[in-house]
Amino acid sequence: MADEEGGKSKKLIMIGGLVIGIAIILALAVGGTLYFLDRDSSEESEGSAIPGLEGSDIQLGTASYYSFEEAFVTPLISSDRRQRFMQLSLAVKGDNPQVTQAIETHMPRIKNDLNRLFTGQDYQTLQTPEGKMQLQISAAEVVQKVVEREGVQIDQVLITNFVLQ
Known part of the structure; x- marks a missing residue:
């Protein structure tokens, strides 16, 4: 009976040692992974400058977006004499936060100016990719014309939702 108790205690000690050993190995693996991930991210942040542009005023990642809360819904001109509508959601991309404030x-x-632009559009033209692109460019011109009074420049107007009916 004493041999059985001695054998059980040896097995428990071996299992306990094995569990502790596995826990140590896992802790070292997690620590090593975190160390190398942190080291890679610090190297990327140091190397994020574009070669040849060290003295320029360009800053990466400074884009500012403004999304219109409500979609524009306007009637369209159609050659088939049916009443057509367009629903359009827009966002404006600029290179600094002053764009949002100016908008x-x-x-x-x-x-007002965008509604006037959208109301005069032709249904058949807007069904083509070129028509949508021209609408996007025209909308950017309208917004730029208004915000240039504040001395800011927009990059582009993005169409985030587009529905024709």
């Missing part, structure tokens, strides 16, 4: 300041004027 909010002049929001009524921007909405």
